[in-house]
């Protein structure tokens with residue numbers, strides 16, 4: 001059965017000013033009702049070019065404990081590399097529908113990879129106003145090029161270049177997270193699979209929505225990953241849940257957004273928090289984002305780092321293979 005893509009519905013809805021019922025969220029989820037208005041949160045910003053490493057470590061660990069999200073600037077990935085990544089991704093989503101369907105996630109596939117619609121486990125069977133593409137970008141042995149767009153031809157090079165550059169940033173982030181809890185520098189990276197850590201690229205494509213007041217893009221969730229490093233486009237839409245409320249986040253040009261995922265929360269024995277977040281959609285503009293989920297390999301066992309477990313701090317989480325991790329952090333809507 002052919003899956004109807006949000007992009008197709010969006011192009012039809014332009015003339016009808018309405019959206020199908022399955023995209024209409026319950027009232028307590030609708031962003032106009034459930035967002036704190038008049039406040040745009042500035043998610044903590046960390047300058048990775050600071051010569052004072054202690055300062056970076058302090059900022060990263062504080063943000064990971066208090067917020068579960070931060071942004072990094074002067075991260076060392078040239079703007080041009082990011083611009084190309086965005087350009088080829090946008091180009092792909094603007095191809096005729098039949099061309100995109102060539103790399104659709106096969107029906108019944110256990111793997112997440114491919115072009116598709118609606119992945120997020122939904123609370124109530126409703127859908128998010130977003131299409132996506134998933135494919136691994138690192139390590140090379142994990143890559144299935146069948147899910148990489150052939151068109152535009154520059155797609156592969158742009159993604160390979162980004163994957164190559166991202167590694168240094170990711171290695172440093174894991175190091176700062178480790179030092180922030182007085183651990184050996186490699187504790188979090190090794191805990192998440194070391195050099196076998198999988199880099200899973202996702203592109204989110206949120207077409208304009210005639211009723212942004214009623215729909216959401218990606219619904220409230222935490223990421224299952226260890227960490228997620230995300231490139232947004234310039235259209236606002238990311239919201240975080242902080243101190244019991246939903247807030248819009250300020251967009252900072254050229255910053256990368258880092259989400260603490262469930263696996264880092266587990267490894268830190270609860271000291272670092274994975275963050276609830278969601279996205280709103282826009283009436284006129286297309287929003288896009290490029291999260292890369294840093295995930296342990298399926299058979300790698302993840303659990304609290306032994307040094308963080310003692311009599312006063314018993315293990316809060318079981319140690320188990322990443323493939324056996326049962327996602328259980330679905331957001332419970334306030335009534």
Ligand SMILES: O=C(O)CCC(=O)C(=O)O
Pocket residue numbers: 202204218223230232237238277278279288289291
């Ligand atoms: O588009 C965004 O900014 C966030 C997307 C997201 O949270 C996800 O894909 O897991």
Ligand SMILES: [Fe+2]
Pocket residue numbers: 221222223277
């Ligand atoms: Fe997410």
